Amino acid sequence: MVVAIKKLKPEGFQGHKEWLTEVDYLGQLHHQNLVKLIGYCSDGDNRLLVYEFMPKGSLENHLFRRGADPLPWGIRLKVAIGAAKGLSFLHDAENQVIYRDFKASNILLDSEFNAKLSDFGLAKAGPTGDRTHVSTQVMGTRGYAAPEYVATGRLSVKADVYSFGVVLLELLTGRRALDKSKPVSEQNLVEWAKPYLRDKRRLYRVMDSKLGGQYPKKGAHAVATIALQCISNEAKARPAMSEVLEKLEQLQDPKYNIAAPQVDTRRTSSSGSVPRSPMKAQPSPRRLSGSASPLPAAAGSPLPA
Template sequence: MRLFSCFRLKKKSSFKVSRSSWTNKGFGKQGKTLSFVRNLSRIIDKSKRRNLSQVFTFHELAVATENFNPQCLVGEGGFGKVYKGYIESIDQIVAVKQLDRNGLQGNREFFCEVLTLSLVQHSNLVKLIGYCADDLCPGKEPLDWTARIKIASGAAKGLEYLHDVADPQIIYRDFKASNILLDEDFNPKLSDLGLAKLGPTGGKEHVSTRVMGTYGYCAPEYQMTGQLTKKSDVYSFGVVFLEIISGRRVIDMSRPTEEQNLIHWAAPLFKDRSQFNAIADPLLGGKYPKKSLYQALAIAAMCIQEEADRRPLIADVVMALEYLAMPIDEKKATLTSTESIHHVESVKGGNAKDELGA
């Protein structure tokens, strides 16, 4: 669930916002809606009828802030980030506060602030003009299995370019779901490379750097030693891929204690094939090929292994996901072609053996 509050800025400026063609879509509803969220909505709805606040859609706030462009960022605190924007429908410069679900301050404090400001008005108090609590992007259904694999495959290709094509090579360092932007056709675009580092040079295998990134996505060896490698990005990719498959956040404090950390929750399920379906997002409604799910989980499990050396290269991940994303007919054609090649090679090998023995 995305949670935002909008505050009016008293002084108008020349700040302008152009409409962005990108929308930051989520991977579906995350977890259960907490009771105090519903209570907050009911209370604010009452104040809305008194013209104290209104409900904004996620799309409106995304347009207002250029899809939460870092250039629109005006502050950051325990609750999350604050962006400056312009909402055309009300002709108003606003400050948009976005709740960071992984931040130091909890949901209740954020909701308490929104609730309090929705009930008071004074010239020396910031005025709450509205809020947004969208579970899904407007008019969108939860992503189906094909779209999820397409997103994962495209994101992996983006990492592959940074690792293997860019010169010098680049390590992303902060690969996470919120840094993947999607267009209307679900083509992913990696964004926010502010923490990216140039890869090791001079025969070195890692880059030593201050530990930065987002909790839950950082590879264990990087967290412990500050030694950053391309395999660190592979771990982060595995976490995101598991989020895509399961529809869960990597850290979700609204869930039962044993389910709050996605990696810890999934670890025992990876060991029991009969539990694989329990990892899949319930919003998929079981509409996915079982074999495809098993293969996807195998890829994710390899990427999030504790030991960096046991993780695959991102190029291998791309190859596996490209196959996974193929339509069934293409997969059959690929298998048939591969079998034919193997048959030809075995025949050639047999002929050569006969000639050697002659």
């Protein structure tokens, strides 16, 4: 059996508490869209987690790694549906679970590009009874964290829905949630993309150029609409993950998958070839940790402890 082994660094961010949380949740939760925890080991300061091996790696690598083959539209939709199934399972479980760190690097892909959620170190039990949220320390990843959670520390499943919307935008645009290499007005993906999501005629301006125009306009607009609902500033206005999943699965209907003709609008050189612009590898977004206080003005820096 081929397995993946994760060794926690004693000085790393993920400490013993997060290690125990991951063992606890993945030891109890079993679903085709959650990575399987095969075993674990704790010996002094050494802590290991043994997972099923996911040969295609993370969604983050496929979207952003230099030299990676571009993901076609159908695969992007398949990954979104698989990830939505995983989140929906957690939210609808008898004992509700809030994932709290949904992002492209935590979505792993098997040999058939089936998506599975990994890294449950920040998972949190959802509210019980009449409570609408749990109050907790603000943790997660900058750019994916829901605004109300960052500002108040009040956590609900709708924070996961927001993060899912950000990943949908990454799938549409091929851009990171936060990218300091872009002009200031384009560094925050949500703020940059939002004005284009409602307008079918303008959506192409934010679509991933690596798709080469090979995507269904109707399907892309439908995904953009779902993403826009998920990233609403009002948590109550965001749909439940079960509703998101249902809408995404409907997009597998052939009427949503008639690809637009390929159009290359880039200028050609005198020789007739299309010039290529260099691509820079970008670092992964940072995790947040700290008290329930608003984000500082400088995006990308950790929250104060």
